[in-house]
Amino acid sequence: MADWLRDRAEDELTARSGSLPGIDVVFAQNDAMAYGAWRAFQAAGRTGIKLIGIDGLPGPMGGIDLVRKGILAATFTCPTGGKEAVAYAVDLLSKKEGIPKKIYLRPRMVTAESLKEGTPASTTAPAARAPLGRPIVLGFSQVGSESEWRVANTKSIKNAAAKAGIQLLFEDGRQRQENQIAAIRSFIERKVDIIAFSPVVESGWDEVLREAKDAGIPVILSDRAVDVKDDTLWLSFMGSDFLEEGRRAARWLVEALKGEVSVHIVELQGTIGSAPAIDRRIGFEEVIRDYPQFKIVASESGDFFKDQGYEVMKRILASGLPRVDALFAHNDDMAIGAIQALEEAGLKPGTEVKIVSIDAAHGAFMAMLAGKLNCTVECNPLLGPQLMKAIQDYMAGTDLPIRMITSEGVYTAENARRDMKGREY
Ligand code: GYE
Numbered sequence: 001m002a003d004w005l006r007d008r009a010e011d012e013l014t015a016r017s018g019s020l021p022g023i024d025v026v027f028a029q030n031d032a033m034a035y036g037a038w039r040a041f042q043a044a045g046r047t048g049i050k051l052i053g054i055d056g057l058p059g060p061m062g063g064i065d066l067v068r069k070g071i072l073a074a075t076f077t078c079p080t081g082g083k084e085a086v087a088y089a090v091d092l093l094s095k096k097e098g099i100p101k102k103i104y105l106r107p108r109m110v111t112a113e114s115l116k117e118g119t120p121a122s123t124t125a126p127a128a129r130a131p132l133g134r135p136i137v138l139g140f141s142q143v144g145s146e147s148e149w150r151v152a153n154t155k156s157i158k159n160a161a162a163k164a165g166i167q168l169l170f171e172d173g174r175q176r177q178e179n180q181i182a183a184i185r186s187f188i189e190r191k192v193d194i195i196a197f198s199p200v201v202e203s204g205w206d207e208v209l210r211e212a213k214d215a216g217i218p219v220i221l222s223d224r225a226v227d228v229k230d231d232t233l234w235l236s237f238m239g240s241d242f243l244e245e246g247r248r249a250a251r252w253l254v255e256a257l258k259g260e261v262s263v264h265i266v267e268l269q270g271t272i273g274s275a276p277a278i279d280r281r282i283g284f285e286e287v288i289r290d291y292p293q294f295k296i297v298a299s300e301s302g303d304f305f306k307d308q309g310y311e312v313m314k315r316i317l318a319s320g321l322p323r324v325d326a327l328f329a330h331n332d333d334m335a336i337g338a339i340q341a342l343e344e345a346g347l348k349p350g351t352e353v354k355i356v357s358i359d360a361a362h363g364a365f366m367a368m369l370a371g372k373l374n375c376t377v378e379c380n381p382l383l384g385p386q387l388m389k390a391i392q393d394y395m396a397g398t399d400l401p402i403r404m405i406t407s408e409g410v411y412t413a414e415n416a417r418r419d420m421k422g423r424e425y
Contacts, residue, residue, distance in 0.1 A: 246283025
């Protein structure tokens with residue numbers, strides 16, 4: 001422990017230099033302590049140890065200078081956020097739309113090689129990028145129209161583009177990755193200014209995103225994330241924290257059934273391989289892990305569709321499960337389909353079988369009012385204003401955060417009538 005201080009790190013390591021084993025690498029949680037470690041090793045004649053720090057500040061003996069001098073092997077910038085805080089404060093005061101709830105700024109790795117390549121080690125905003133004398137042209141590739149959420153998301157994107165004066169080329173992927181890849185290639189051919197898309201699944205995008213980057217067209221991820229090796233292939237992600245949505249669903253269920261000796265849960269997963277399905281499951285399991293009486297006894301994908309939620313639930317109920325105490329559905333549409341299957345099987349959704357789902361779409365509120373669904377965790381589809389503001393900011397020369405998270409709530413049957421007033425979806 002060195003309390004972020006260079007001298008404390010140097011003193012600690014000097015005091016222990018006789019008892020330290022062979023060391024190849026030291027990771028310090030800031031550059032100052034990494035530098036203190038270097039001074040201690042130099043004094044003890046211990047060379048060849050690689051030192052890695054964090055902060056990457058400019059200026060003499062800042063992390064970047066320490067890398068340039070060969071003292072650190074690498075550092076990672078930790079943007080201070082000051083510039084962004086002031087900019088968003090001004091936006092709030094001027095009542096701008098599309099201001100995210102939480103942002104994560106992009107760290108950059110600084111090494112001797114990256115300094116030679118001229119990789120910008122700080123996030124100084126480049127000059128304005130806006131096309132001269134014509135509207136910005138945005139190519140948007142949508143997943144499809146599988147759910148209430150998706151329909152609301154598409155409407156939000158189209159309305160916000162029109163309001164912002166951004167020319168929108170909109171392609172519906174009809175749930176197939178190959179359609180989305182073809183759409184992105186068509187946007188590249190048409191030389192759009194920027195591409196945004198909601199990837200139907202996380203993997204398989206490296207090649208087409210490399211083509212967009214090589215064409216000099218930035219890509220924003222809307223709603224869902226991608227799993228690519230090189231995270232410079234995309235500019236920014238905006239959407240929800242799916243891990244937290246899964247945790248919130250589990251926390252509600254644990255609270256609702258904490259007195260039970262054992263709780264058998266059926267899980268209806270979203271599209272296999274999609275970011276929301278992967279992360280919602282992880283988040284849900286992270287919470288129930290601490291409550292061994294809560295067990296997922298059956299789990300299958302309904303692909304976010306209502307009719308598949310019905311079919312899968314019907315099949316699970318016919319599979320001879322001893323009983324079902326709860327349903328966790330990755331979206332409201334599948335929950336609503338499952339409600340019909342539960343009723344056809346003579347069960348009482350909302351009472352005998354507690355149901356928690358995700359999205360907080362209109363259908364979920366109607367099911368809660370009917371006493372057939374107990375809780376829905378909000379996943380905000382109204383990303384249009386946020387996306388268009390991010391595009392306009394980027395075109396004006398602003399560096400975008402690496403992640404922009406929307407604000408969301410949790411809604412229960414008890415307050416459904418009050419909470420549904422004024423909702424847009
Ligand atoms: O939960 C579901 C939609 O990607 C967050 O996709 C979105 C999910 C949403 O089909 O209803």
